[in-house]
Amino acid sequence: MSSAGEGLSRPLPEQVRLQVVEVAAQVLGSMPAAAVPPPLRNIAKFDPRKRARLGSAPIAAQLENDKEFRERVAEAVEVAWPELVGSLAEGTVPPAAEPVLVAAAAYLTRPPGWPDLVEQARTDLEQAAAAGTQREQAETRLREQLAAQRASAKEEIDRAREQLKAARAENSDLRRKLHDARERVRAAEARAAELEAETAEARTRAASANGAAETEVRRLRERLADAERQLEASRRAAREGRSVEDARVRVLLDALQDAASGLRKELGLPTTITRPADHVNAVQPGEPGVTAVPARALANDDPQLLDQLLAIPHLHLIVDGYNVTKTGYPSLTLADQRARLLTGLGGLAVQTRAEVTCVFDGAELNGPVQVSAPRGVRVRFSAPGEIADDLIRALVRAEPPGRAIAVVSSDREVAESVRRMGARPVPSLLLLRRLGRG
Known part of the structure; x- marks a missing residue:
C-alpha cells in the first residue's frame, strides 16, 4: 500500500464511492467494538443490509480522513480480490476487470499512480453511460418504428376484414340466386313433363286420324297432279317477270352493303375488341x-x-x-x-x-x-x-x-x-x- 501524498482532483465517481462504502460497511461489521472509529460506532450497530445505505456519507468521510481505517478496509480487499490487488501493485490492470472494481481497489490500497486509475475508471464509466444513453435512444426509435408497423398491420387486417365481409355478402347473394335458378329448373322440368304427356296424347290422336288421312292423301295426289300441270303452264308464263324481280333484289342488296361499309368508315368503328391496356x-x-x-x-x-x-x-x-x-x-x-x-x-x-x-x-x-x-x-x-x-x-x-x-x-x-x-x-x-x- 502507498500514500505518497497523491490525491484526487475530483470526488470519487458515484458508482466507485458506493462500491467503496459497501466494502467498508462489511469490514465495519466484522471489526471489534473497540477498534471501530468513534464516528462510526452507531453505524456499526445497524443491520448489515442497512449499514451501507444509511451510513454512506459518514463511512466515505472516515475512509477519506482516517488512514488507519482505510488500510484496514484495504486489507480486506486484498483478501477478497487478491489477483486484482496484486496486478495493480505491479502497475498493470487486468483486461477483463470492471472499471468500478479497479477504481475501488486502487482508492483503498493506493498503489503507485492510483489517482490515474480512478480517473481512467471515471472516463470508462462516463463513456459507458453515454453508450447507455445512445442505446436507450436507439431502443426508443425502434419502439416507435415497431408501433408504426403494428398500426400499419392493424390497418391491413381491418381492410382484409372488410373485404372478407363483402365477400361473404356476395356469397350470400350468389346462394340466393342459385336457389332461384334451381326453382326455375324444377318448374321447367315439370313443364317439360306436361308437354311430354301432351305429345303422347297428340300421337294417339294422329294415329287414329292416319287412316282417314291416307284416303285424303290419295285424293289430294290426284288433285296435285292436275295442279302441277297447271303450275307448269303458269311458270312458263311468269318466268320472264320473275327474272326482272331477281335483278331488282340484287341491286337493292348491293346498295345496302355499300351504305353499311361507308357508315362504318365514317363512324370509325373498331374492327376488333380491345382492352383497357391497349x-x-x-x-x-x-x-x-x-x-x-x-x-x-x-x-x-x-x-x-x-x-x-x-x-x-x-x-x-x-x-x-x-x-x-x-x-x-x-x-x-x-x-x-x-x-x-x-x-x-x-x-x-x-x-x-x-x-x-x-x-x-x-x-x-x-x-x-x-x-x-x-x-x-x-x-x-x-x-x-x-x-x-x-x-x-x-x-x-x-x-x-x-x-x-x-x-x-x-x-x-x-x-x-x-x-x-x-x-x-x-x-x-x-x-x-x-x-x-x-
Missing part, C-alpha cells in the same frame, strides 16, 4: 426512338403469393421487365434478357390464361428495337421522357375498378404506388421462381 400511351416494339435502361431489384416475399394471384380469373399481370431481368440474369445483354423473359411469360400466359403486359424502359434510338412478342403477351416500351414506372401506373389506372391486377416489380416506390391504386405488388424474385418451375 389504349395506354406507350411505345410498341419495333418503333423508332426506343432504347432500354436497366431497372432496379429489391427484396423477397412469400413464395405462394404469385400462384394464388394467377389462380384469380381474368387477372391482368403487369411485369416491370428490366427489374425482373436484372434480378434474374443481369450478365446477359439487354436483348437476351428481353428474349428470355418474354419466352417465359409466353408459357405462363398459355398455362394460366392471364392477360400479361411486359413493360420496358425506353428512350431515343436511331433505329427500332426488334422484339418478338409471344402469343398472349403484350409488350410496351415507355415513350421518350417517360420511365417504365410511370407507364406501369398508367396501365393500372386504365383498368376498371375491381379488376384483379398484379404488378411484378421489386421497386419499392412502384410497389407502394400501385398498392394504393388497388393493384397487388409482387417481388420480381417470385416471378423468376415461377418461370423456373415451368
Whole structure:
C-alpha cells in the first residue's frame, strides 16, 4: 500500500464511492467494538443490509480522513480480490476487470499512480453511460418504428376484414340466386313433363286420324297432279317477270352493303375488341426512338403469393421487365434478357390464361428495337421522357375498378404506388421462381 501524498482532483465517481462504502460497511461489521472509529460506532450497530445505505456519507468521510481505517478496509480487499490487488501493485490492470472494481481497489490500497486509475475508471464509466444513453435512444426509435408497423398491420387486417365481409355478402347473394335458378329448373322440368304427356296424347290422336288421312292423301295426289300441270303452264308464263324481280333484289342488296361499309368508315368503328391496356400511351416494339435502361431489384416475399394471384380469373399481370431481368440474369445483354423473359411469360400466359403486359424502359434510338412478342403477351416500351414506372401506373389506372391486377416489380416506390391504386405488388424474385418451375 502507498500514500505518497497523491490525491484526487475530483470526488470519487458515484458508482466507485458506493462500491467503496459497501466494502467498508462489511469490514465495519466484522471489526471489534473497540477498534471501530468513534464516528462510526452507531453505524456499526445497524443491520448489515442497512449499514451501507444509511451510513454512506459518514463511512466515505472516515475512509477519506482516517488512514488507519482505510488500510484496514484495504486489507480486506486484498483478501477478497487478491489477483486484482496484486496486478495493480505491479502497475498493470487486468483486461477483463470492471472499471468500478479497479477504481475501488486502487482508492483503498493506493498503489503507485492510483489517482490515474480512478480517473481512467471515471472516463470508462462516463463513456459507458453515454453508450447507455445512445442505446436507450436507439431502443426508443425502434419502439416507435415497431408501433408504426403494428398500426400499419392493424390497418391491413381491418381492410382484409372488410373485404372478407363483402365477400361473404356476395356469397350470400350468389346462394340466393342459385336457389332461384334451381326453382326455375324444377318448374321447367315439370313443364317439360306436361308437354311430354301432351305429345303422347297428340300421337294417339294422329294415329287414329292416319287412316282417314291416307284416303285424303290419295285424293289430294290426284288433285296435285292436275295442279302441277297447271303450275307448269303458269311458270312458263311468269318466268320472264320473275327474272326482272331477281335483278331488282340484287341491286337493292348491293346498295345496302355499300351504305353499311361507308357508315362504318365514317363512324370509325373498331374492327376488333380491345382492352383497357391497349389504349395506354406507350411505345410498341419495333418503333423508332426506343432504347432500354436497366431497372432496379429489391427484396423477397412469400413464395405462394404469385400462384394464388394467377389462380384469380381474368387477372391482368403487369411485369416491370428490366427489374425482373436484372434480378434474374443481369450478365446477359439487354436483348437476351428481353428474349428470355418474354419466352417465359409466353408459357405462363398459355398455362394460366392471364392477360400479361411486359413493360420496358425506353428512350431515343436511331433505329427500332426488334422484339418478338409471344402469343398472349403484350409488350410496351415507355415513350421518350417517360420511365417504365410511370407507364406501369398508367396501365393500372386504365383498368376498371375491381379488376384483379398484379404488378411484378421489386421497386419499392412502384410497389407502394400501385398498392394504393388497388393493384397487388409482387417481388420480381417470385416471378423468376415461377418461370423456373415451368
